[in-house]
Amino acid sequence: MADASRNEFGDFLRSRREKLNPKAVGLPNRQRRRTPGLRREEVAELAGISVDWYIRLEQGRTVSPSVTTIDALASALRLSKVEHAHLRTLAQNGDRRAFFCESVPEVVRRMVESLNQPAYVTGRRWDILAWNAAAAELFTDFGRLSEADRNILTYVLTDPDARHLFGATWVDEAKRMVAQFRITYDLWADDPAFLDLLESLQQASPEFVTWWEAHDIRSVASGQKLLNHPKKGLLCFEYATFQSNDDPALKLAIYTPCDLSHIISGKP
Numbered sequence: 259m260a261d262a263s264r265n266e267f268g269d270f271l272r273s274r275r276e277k278l279n280p281k282a283v284g285l286p287n288r289q290r291r292r293t294p295g296l297r298r299e300e301v302a303e304l305a306g307i308s309v310d311w312y313i314r315l316e317q318g319r320t321v322s323p324s325v326t327t328i329d330a331l332a333s334a335l336r337l338s339k340v341e342h343a344h345l346r347t348l349a350q351n352g353d354r355r356a357f358f359c360e361s362v363p364e365v366v367r368r369m370v371e372s373l374n375q376p377a378y379v380t381g382r383r384w385d386i387l388a389w390n391a392a393a394a395e396l397f398t399d400f401g402r403l404s405e406a407d408r409n410i411l412t413y414v415l416t417d418p419d420a421r422h423l424f425g426a427t428w429v430d431e432a433k434r435m436v437a438q439f440r441i442t443y444d445l446w447a448d449d450p451a452f453l454d455l456l457e458s459l460q461q462a463s464p465e466f467v468t469w470w471e472a473h474d475i476r477s478v479a480s481g482q483k484l485l486n487h488p489k490k491g492l493l494c495f496e497y498a499t500f501q502s503n504d505d506p507a508l509k510l511a512i513y514t515p516c517d518l519s520h521i522i523s524g525k526p
Contacts, residue, residue, distance in 0.1 A: 266444040267348040268318035273473035274335040275301050275316075282336060304334035323349050340477045344441055357451040362388045363504045376495070376513040379502075383451060384410045384439060387508070396487065396495075396513065397423065409455065411439055415463040425486040429465075436469045437476035482516060494518040 276295035283296070283304060296304075302312035307327060314321050315331075323331075328349055332342040360381040362370075367388045370377050376396045378389035386400050386408045394400065398419055400408055407413070414420045414432055424431050446452040459466045480498035487493050495513040502508035 264318040264321075266447050267345070268316045270341075270345060270348065270444070270473060271301075271316045271331065271335070274337060274341065278335060283334070301331070301334050305330040307331075340475060344444070344475050347441075348444055357383065357446055357449045359383075359385060359451075360387060360505055360507050362508065363502075366502060366504060366508070366510075370510065373512070375515075378511055380410055380509050380511065382442060382446070382507045383455060384442075386410060386413070393513075396485070396493075406458070411435060411455070411459060412462075415459060415466050419488075423485050423487065425484075427484055431483070432465065433469050433474075434476060436466060437474040438478050440470070440473065440475045441477075483513070492518060 275298070276293065278295045280296060280300070283300075285296070285300060298312055298316065299309045302309040305312065305327070307330065311321070315323060325346070328346055329342075331337075332345055335341075337345065362379050366379065370379060370388050371390045373390055374392060376390070376393040378393045378400070379387045381387055389400050398413070398417065400413075403413070407416075414424070414428075414435060421428050443452055443456065456470075460470070478499060480496070483495050483497060485493045485495065494516045496516045497511060497513045500510045500512070502510060
């Protein structure tokens with residue numbers, strides 16, 4: 259593992275260990291626990307590895323865990339499928355080239371601009387690279403933002419208009435996005451472009467700092483969003499994202515209006 263991956267691998271182990279209730283793994287919840295969650299030696303025992311080796315893993319020291327060890331740690335820490343897959347990816351992630359901002363092929367750009375539904379294209383760092391008029395009307399004219407701020411995370415977490423647009427759902431939406439971005443960030447944690455974005459978000463959003471420290475992760479999935487548009491009122495959209503064959507780093511997000519009555523009534 260590269261240095262950054264080792265550190266993120268260890269941080270992820272520690273965060274899961276500290277969140278795990280001893281009772282969940284059949285251990286007595288002793289009253290004199292100085293730290294939350296399990297102790298390192300308890301995780302090591304549950305995973306069937308030495309305490310010293312586990313400590314080396316959690317401290318990000320130079321080790322290369324086998325697939326068997328990773329699977330044993332995932333079982334010991336009661337990781338979800340998404341968390342288990344993330345741990346494997348971190349262990350396998352080696353040195354990579356420096357990040358560069360992607361470019362959107364003109365064919366893809368024209369296709370996005372021709373859509374009637376709100377749509378935009380993002381890159382690995384979640385920079386907003388292309389969008390159409392419908393997206394500008396629903397969210398904001400991303401063209402008015404500086405290039406440094408033309409990023410979905412930056413927009414949702416720091417723009418007052420975005421907070422108003424998401425209204426009562428803003429906290430859940432922002433936390434979901436932070437947890438999804440964490441998966442990508444952990445693989446690029448030593449890259450200056452990602453470090454700059456992280457520092458910018460930490461300075462601009464106190465909520466982001468709290469959620470980031472939790473080290474939660476979530477997979478990207480389609481779903482629904484309830485938006486409080488300043489001119490059109492309450493709107494419901496179904497959304498999904500798609501990878502580009504031209505460059506898998508490019509993600510196309512499309513929003514389709516849905517029946518608001520289902521959300522209000524609670525019916526599927």
